[in-house]
Amino acid sequence: MNELDIALERLHLCAFETADGVSNCGPMAALALENLGHPALTSGLMDVYVPRFPVLRDGSRLDGQEWSSARGDMARALDWLATFDALLAERDWKDVLIETLDAFAQESAGPSLAPDALLRLAYATRALEGQDSVPRRRELAFALAFTAAKSASSQNDTENLNAWAAQVRDLAEGPGGSADDIAKLVGEFCLAGATQYVGVEGERSLRTASVVLPSAFRFLLPRLPTPLARDIFIAMLSGCAVADAAQKSSGSADKGPDTEVERCAESVIEIRYRAACSVHEHAILMADACLRENEIRPNPIFCRAAADAALRLSPPGYQEWR
16 A cells, blocks of 8 residues: 555544534545655645544445435435445446436436535545555545535525536537537636636635636546536536635735745746645645646646645635535
């Protein structure tokens, strides 16, 4: 096992959320540290992060008739975990992933898909694509269980979300609605999110969602048929709408270049190192997402946003996005 697998085993002793409902971003941060090239720092991050969460309890496998009533109910999250543990032991993980997402996306009523749960699912998929191991399969079970049990927040910027969703639907339903076309749209959202992040002062952790969420969708996109990809992408964008609303209500105009941030932005190596050393899950995730997008479509704004997150996001007292 490598550092990621060891970290996942530690995280799998933890509940899905803190006592006040903050989602467990530890698995994503652990994989992001690997992506940033600093897996050796994973153990230190876990030493700080794991104690924030209650100890996990046992659940019972749901039968087929219980799925509908248990959807969107965090009180049944442990039962969902037992259910997906069993399913992933019996079947190919790729089939379980697609069939579960398709079933939830097809629901005509009931809880919508929560973006923070889909984020964990995207990173779990990426981890399994890299290497199939017992801890990584268990992480997929956690991610699917969280997706099943978590309801999306109603605190969305409806105007922006509707506009963004319309763009996704128009592209996916039109003649050019291929996975490549959707991937290009993902890049546009990420660039807009990074531009917004560096352009406004004030609370910053919440606004990392506007890059982290759409960029993580790339991990799921290759496995999803276009109609399902459209629905999942729209659900993840709802988290960006929350971030956009927070920026409008609490932010102020950027005061101008920060010399240290500008200097750090000139070196991808330094960005990776400073983010990894931050011991801040959102700084790590933001740097990982921005540098990934910069490799796909180089733009200085991604390096500036990554450097800003690496240097200016620091615990304690930051606001979590859920």
